[in-house]
Amino acid sequence: MLKYIIRRLAMLIPVLLGVSLITFSLIHLIPGDPARSMLGEKASQQQLELLREEMGLNDPFIVQYGRFLGHIAQGDLGTSIQKKKISLHS
Structure with missing residues (x-):
């Protein structure tokens, strides 16, 4: 039972990597520019x-994907594009 x-659990690792790669890829395929969304028109x-x-x-x-995995491994899920306040006066 312990071997099972x-x-x-060992099979869970490639599944999670596959799901993260698919999710990350889909986010990159979505049209739009995150910088434009954060700073405005x-x-x-x-x-x-x-x-x-x-x-x-x-x-x-x-x-970008490697950095994403590194942050996920540390428990850092990133900054929300919608919640981050960026000043246009920089």
């Missing part, structure tokens, strides 16, 4: 680029 439980191109760089949105997909 250990085997099932009145933001300048320079402000958008600075925020994209700060958030790591300019990095390749695999780098």
Whole structure:
């Protein structure tokens, strides 16, 4: 019985990785720009680029996914795009 439980728990790891990869991929496929959503329509191109760089949105997909997994492993689920207050006067 113990072997069965250990085997099932071991199979949980690839399943969770697969689900996280699918979820992360779907979020990237959704149209729209998170920086534009956070700063609003009145933001300048320079402000958008600075925020994209700060958030790591300019990095390749695999780098973003690796960072995402690292944060999840630490219990950090990120900052809500809707709740974060960004000043346009930067």
